[in-house]
Amino acid sequence: PTWLEMAISMTPRRVAALLALAAGGDAAWTGMLGLEFASDRPTETKSLHCPSGFITGIRVRYGRTRSEDRDLYDFKLKCGNRWTSWSGLWFKSEVEDKEWECPSKMYVTGMEVKRGRREIGDRDTYDFKLQCSGVWQSYLGMKFYGLQEEQRQECPNGEGISGLKVFRGFIEWGDKDLYEYDLNCKSIAANLASVRGLPDLKMLGLPRNVLVWDGEQLGTWLDALGLGQVVPSFLDHNINGGTVFLLTEDHLRELGLTTVGDRLYFIDLLTQLYDDIVAWSASIGVQLATHPVPPLRKLGLSLQPTSWTVKDVCKVLKAVGLEDYMELFVEHRVQGDVLFNLTEENLKEMEVDKIGDRLLITDITQTLYEQVTGWQQGEAATPQANPKLKQLA
Numbered sequence: 255p256t257w258l259e260m261a262i263s264m265t266p267r268r269v270a271a272l273l274a275l276a277a278g279g280d281a282a283w284t285g286m287l288g289l290e291f292a293s294d295r296p297t298e299t300k301s302l303h304c305p306s307g308f309i310t311g312i313r314v315r316y317g318r319t320r321s322e323d324r325d326l327y328d329f330k331l332k333c334g335n336r337w338t339s340w341s342g343l344w345f346k347s348e349v350e351d352k353e354w355e356c357p358s359k360m361y362v363t364g365m366e367v368k369r370g371r372r373e374i375g376d377r378d379t380y381d382f383k384l385q386c387s388g389v390w391q392s393y394l395g396m397k398f399y400g401l402q403e404e405q406r407q408e409c410p411n412g413e414g415i416s417g418l419k420v421f422r423g424f425i426e427w428g429d430k431d432l433y434e435y436d437l438n439c440k441s442i443a444a445n446l447a448s449v450r451g452l453p454d455l456k457m458l459g460l461p462r463n464v465l466v467w468d469g470e471q472l473g474t475w476l477d478a479l480g481l482g483q484v485v486p487s488f489l490d491h492n493i494n495g496g497t498v499f500l501l502t503e504d505h506l507r508e509l510g511l512t513t514v515g516d517r518l519y520f521i522d523l524l525t526q527l528y529d530d531i532v533a534w535s536a537s538i539g540v541q542l543a544t545h546p547v548p549p550l551r552k553l554g555l556s557l558q559p560t561s562w563t564v565k566d567v568c569k570v571l572k573a574v575g576l577e578d579y580m581e582l583f584v585e586h587r588v589q590g591d592v593l594f595n596l597t598e599e600n601l602k603e604m605e606v607d608k609i610g611d612r613l614l615i616t617d618i619t620q621t622l623y624e625q626v627t628g629w630q631q632g633e634a635a636t637p638q639a640n641p642k643l644k645q646l647a
Contacts, residue, residue: 283419284437287405289369291434293423300341301419303438304333307525308414309362311355313337314382316396317347325378325431329420334525341420352394356386359499359528362415363388364408365437372399376429387532388541409439411536414529416440442533452526453478464531465542467495479523484510492610499528500613508609547622548573559626562590574618579606594623 311332318325328345331338332355356362364385371378381396385408409415417438424431455462458478460471467475472494473485487510493501501509501524503517511517535542550557553569567588568580582604588596596619601612 282417282438282440284407284409284439287365287367287407287435289367289403289405289432289434291421291423291432292425293432294426295424298343298422299419300329300343301417302329302331302338302341303417304331304338307334307361308416308440308442309418310334310360311337311353312362312365312382312384312394312418313351313353314394314396315340315345315351316349316379317345318349318377319347323376323429324424327380327420327422327433329418331418343420343422350397352396354382354384354391354394356384356391358502359525360387360389361529362386363413364390364406365415365418365435366390366404366406367433367435368393368398368404369402369433370399371402371430373428378431380433388536407435407437409437412533413439413441442529452523452530462531462534463542464495464498464527467498469494471495472498475527479520481511481516481520491608492614494610497610497613497617499524500617501609505609505613547618547625557626559590559593559622562593564589566590567593570618571615574614576611576615579604579611579615582606593619 309331313330313332315328316326317328326343326345326347328343329341332353362384366383366385368381368383369378370380377399379396379398381393381398383393383406384391385406415437419436419438421434421436422431423433453475455475458474460467460474469489469492472488473482476482476485476488491509493509503521506517506520511520531542548570553573555566555569556562564584564587567583567590568577571577571580571583586604588604596616598612598616601615606612606615
């Protein structure tokens, strides 16, 4: 008999123990999160896997049945840019449906789950948080009552999550719906080896840290991909290693990649390149930074950007080498109280014509916002670049 068939005939306590034992049989599985789990009924188990690559998002739906007094959850994964089907767990009476996707070019490397319980009505609720390329995100915001516990698991450095296993149990006394989870991690390097390979950066004479590439170095890489025809356009738009990972498919069309196959090929190789440098940086214990915000105190600026004048905003532009756009910012009266609302479309309207410059401005603005709001793991807000984030030469 399978381990699950054996579990059906066992006590709740032994079910939980057997689940943990079964998880250890496959080295790719992290093991259970450690949430309370038991079942008086046969344990319901479903597995979801990405056929290639890694999980980039999760969608969770919650249902509540009055007749059976059950709290039901079902799941689907986003693999790259495609959603899987629902897991197939028994489900009915949907109450809510929420999802979370990792930022562009990032993938899931960990998951945190919190369990809640409200005795009145026997409500068992769960909420979920993803770690995307090493950065913990916010909870999905599912309906939740009475925190009982929180547990998390994350993949080792250099690995990403490609699968999720869900266990559902039910305790008759108290009508408890209990869930447990197991994550499947696989090597980024192994994934890269299984798909179309990247050009050897060393053979091309390129630094391993792509983020410091200038336009000419990026052009060398494009030539190696067989996309040399778009190098002049990339150079004209000031695209370099610090902005190339921010490109969207619309940008690629504008840059001259007019055929669908070329765009998809470029996006695929760019994703592999990003995975490669993330794995490399993790192996040497350093996080990469793209565009650190210049030290505001040295520029004589307030630590509250919303109070900045247009002149103050122009000081930041000059500090990051974008002084050519200072007159446009003055003309359009872009000051601190609207700075964080500035979009790429706004910049196009202001006639910031070069794609790379628009991406640089929006990226620095986003970085500034994250720092002054203490976005990164609850650290105190600071206008200077996080000292843990080092720009590698």
